[in-house]
Amino acid sequence: MASISNLGYVVIGSKKLAEWEDFAVNLLGMQVGRSEPGKLLALRLDDMQQRIIIEDGEEEDLRAAGWAFKTDRDLRAFVKRLQEQGLPVQECSKDEATNRRVENLYSLADPNGFTQEFFSGAYAAPSNQPFMSQRLRGAGFKTGDLGIGHVLIRAQDYGKSLDFYQEGLGLRLSDIIRAEVRPGYVAEAAFFHTVGGRHHSLATGAVNIPKVLGHMMVELHSLDDVGLGYDRCRAAGLNFARELGHHPNDQMTSFYVETPSGFSIEYGWGGLVVDDESWTVKTYNQFSDWGHARPGQAVR
Ligand SMILES: [Fe+2]
Structure with a gap:
């Protein structure tokens, strides 16, 4: 049976992008992958392009959890099973998938007030841009x-x-x-x-x-x-x-x-x-x- 592989990313809605950048980079040892001031801050924990995404928003809370699948085939089989259970899972647009830096993306409202997202084909960072922390001394984050x-x-x-x-x-x-x-x-x-x-x-x-x-x-x-x-x-x-x-x-x-x-x-x-x-x-x-x-x- 096609099963979720792992938790691939989270999305936070916040008005405090600058504070988040200082906290994540200088205190926790994360790395900025992409920054659009006032709109979005994408943080790296490893050699993927983004793992924690802070989007401009009022929530100061979780907006979405992104679940990774090993293959598009596994993802599609999982989505079919959600549909068979009557769960209203939606296919996301190409632009929405690109914004999450993944190839294929679906979403489903969670009963607890955020969005569950399901994806395959996450974008790796270019190999000449390996994860570099300004703070960590060991082998980094375990992902x-x-x-x-x-x-x-x-x-x-x-x-x-x-x-x-x-x-x-x-x-x-x-x-x-x-x-x-x-x-x-x-x-x-x-x-x-x-x-x-x-x-x-x-x-x-x-x-x-x-x-x-x-x-x-x-x-x-x-x-x-x-x-x-x-x-x-x-x-x-x-x-x-x-x-x-x-x-x-x-x-x-x-x-x-x-x-x-x-x-x-x-x-x-x-x-x-x-x-x-x-x-x-x-x-x-x-x-x-x-x-x-x-x-x-x-x-x-
Ligand atoms: Fe915990």
Whole structure:
């Protein structure tokens, strides 16, 4: 069956393109791929032309998630399956596909207030323009078949969201975390992977946040780069939604820092890769097994 390969890009709507450029390039070590002042900022994390796209917009939130397919044939078979389920997937114009720097592009409204996009044939950067970070010392961001990272989405209706991501998009459940995060308040989130194997490319929970996007995660090859990024963000006086810590399910060591749009980026190292042949779905009762303290919260 034709399945999503990985999370290939995300699109953010923001009025703060200049702040995003400074944050992404100078603090996180990303690279500008394309810049149209006041309109668009396309960021590189690797040898693809664009991975995080900031478009002029009022949302300060996720606008679209772009899911990669290995071939056009896989993409078309997937779209046919969405249509057979009665999901109103649309073929995008050539101009829209070119703007995303892909050959073939389809879109579908997500029940949680953003657009799911499906593509094949992403544009690689010219080989004489390899990814160059001004900040990273290690081997850069961990992408490739794993995709760019993950997004955590606020579920407006948790049950319907699980159905849409599992039955609709065919994402595979990795595990569930159900934990009492404050006295009397139990939070639950479900974590989904693709055939690419990253422990989760999308997670969703009925979380009490004003935005669609709770956070997005990017992974580094080097733990030192996570620590150096932490120091740069701290020196710049940024707010940390979570201090350094570790998740028991995907084994990610990370911190969460506030982006210019107000949601967080999780900057991490050491994430688990799922092998579907041997994987067993588990339930955890803690979101973090050490660290990840919120602002002002005592270390556990
Ligand atoms: Fe995360």
